[in-house]
Amino acid sequence: MHSKVVLIAVCVATAFSSLFAQTQQPARPLADPLPPLSPTLYDEGIKTLVGRLELEKYKATIKGLTQFGDRRQGTDRNRAAVDWIEAQLKSYGCPTERIKYEYNPPPQTEAGRGGQGGRGRGTPGLAQGGGRPRGIRTRTGVNTDPMAQPDEKLRALNMQPTTPGPREEVFCTKVGTTHPEEMYIVGGHMDGHGWGEAANDDGSGTALVMELARVFSSPDVQTERTIRFALWNNEETGTNGARAYIAQRQALQGKEDPPGSGKYPEPKWLGMIQHDIMLFDHGMPRPDGTISPEQRPEADVNIEFQVTSKTAAESMKLAWLFEVANEHYATDYPATVGSHMTNTDSGPFQDLVPSISLRENERGTQIGSGWDPQWHQPTDVFTTYTDKDFRLGLNAAQTTLGAIATLTGATLKKP
Numbered sequence: 001m002h003s004k005v006v007l008i009a010v011c012v013a014t015a016f017s018s019l020f021a022q023t024q025q026p027a028r029p030l031a032d033p034l035p036p037l038s039p040t041l042y043d044e045g046i047k048t049l050v051g052r053l054e055l056e057k058y059k060a061t062i063k064g065l066t067q068f069g070d071r072r073q074g075t076d077r078n079r080a081a082v083d084w085i086e087a088q089l090k091s092y093g094c095p096t097e098r099i100k101y102e103y104n105p106p107p108q109t110e111a112g113r114g115g116q117g118g119r120g121r122g123t124p125g126l127a128q129g130g131g132r133p134r135g136i137r138t139r140t141g142v143n144t145d146p147m148a149q150p151d152e153k154l155r156a157l158n159m160q161p162t163t164p165g166p167r168e169e170v171f172c173t174k175v176g177t178t179h180p181e182e183m184y185i186v187g188g189h190m191d192g193h194g195w196g197e198a199a200n201d202d203g204s205g206t207a208l209v210m211e212l213a214r215v216f217s218s219p220d221v222q223t224e225r226t227i228r229f230a231l232w233n234n235e236e237t238g239t240n241g242a243r244a245y246i247a248q249r250q251a252l253q254g255k256e257d258p259p260g261s262g263k264y265p266e267p268k269w270l271g272m273i274q275h276d277i278m279l280f281d282h283g284m285p286r287p288d289g290t291i292s293p294e295q296r297p298e299a300d301v302n303i304e305f306q307v308t309s310k311t312a313a314e315s316m317k318l319a320w321l322f323e324v325a326n327e328h329y330a331t332d333y334p335a336t337v338g339s340h341m342t343n344t345d346s347g348p349f350q351d352l353v354p355s356i357s358l359r360e361n362e363r364g365t366q367i368g369s370g371w372d373p374q375w376h377q378p379t380d381v382f383t384t385y386t387d388k389d390f391r392l393g394l395n396a397a398q399t400t401l402g403a404i405a406t407l408t409g410a411t412l413k414k415p
Contacts, residue, residue, distance in 0.1 A: 045412050046410060049216075057214075061088070065199075065206060068080055069157040069196075069197060070158050070193050070198045071191050072158065073162055073167065074164065077160065085170055089170065089210065089213055092210075096171065099169050099170075099171070099249075101240070101248070102167065103164060103240055134365065136369075140368065142376040143196075143378055154196070169231060169245075172213055172217075174223060176223050177222050185349075186229050187273070188231060188275040189232040190233060191232075192376075194378065197380060201277045204279045204360075205274075205276045205277065205278055206231055208396060216401075222413060223408040224410075226264070226267045227408055228267075230242075232345045235344065235345055254267060271356075271407070272355040276345070276358075277363075281360045284371060294388070299392055301399055302358065303319045303322050303337050303357075305341055306339070306340065309341075309351050310351040320337060322335065322399055323336070323337050325403035325406060329398050329399065329402030332392075340365070343364075360372065
């Protein structure tokens, strides 16, 4: 325990001293790769980019994803959603590719009423490191009862059971101008379950990543470094899509192909930023287990790193950079930094590269304690959420766009 406390203290001291030092310097894009340095000061060009994020466009993208129901992996609705996402990314001018892999779990991991499975976490120990729950807790879990969904059309849409076999996920890439061989990965998972529309888990994170891809893919935007926008599949089964990406592409990092071409199919990973469940921060359950119907005034964007990871110090620096970006560029809700990141697609990356996740609540101590009653439930549908909820997700998008624009040296071309 003593060594852990010392590590945290050293990391915090290093991060804050670096942040203070940077605020004494004039604004400029970062010129050096990770380990992440301190953020630059406010930049008017980045503010202009952040202003291109719009609440109605963000909502429309989430709404578009809900046409495929819960997008359960291993179903036709999931495959149709992958196709739709790819078509949207192409329409933004962001070149797409796909990862193809096999998912063949033991039968018991897909057991449950309606063939929809239980918790769907096929990786032992995945939930470790989420922090100790405190305060009032209420029951959580994955709904596996189709009759719990009162909307007959949605129930029918979600009826097809998952089957083992081939899987696909899509990503698109903004290639850097001066350092195409270095890359940040920005991700969210497009699959869900629970017999709803997976509007928040994780339509909200998927739409956020897609909106960032739209803004960065504008013809007048250029970045020094590369950005990859990844929409993972099979997160709900144990981050299998992210793991497939790592297995297939980790060894390709930074290799020019063909030699002398200046092209890097897999640039060197500088950081991984995940977005998973972005909308609902209504506070702790009441003593009777109910939740406030209104977004709480003190709602915030939770930025998490994993203190037990091999990249803890660098990941923490990255998290604090995002917090400062939130102060500069987010319009409504502040950000908080936490040291427990778990149960999402940044987990498989956390020992390989500085990794963080952005969420509506702390994953282990709050979402896991029932702070979001829609989590994996039939009520996770678009109409459940208000503009205050959607705006929390938009603020997370503003935070990430500001930070990634800073890290990649984003600029607007002059007319």
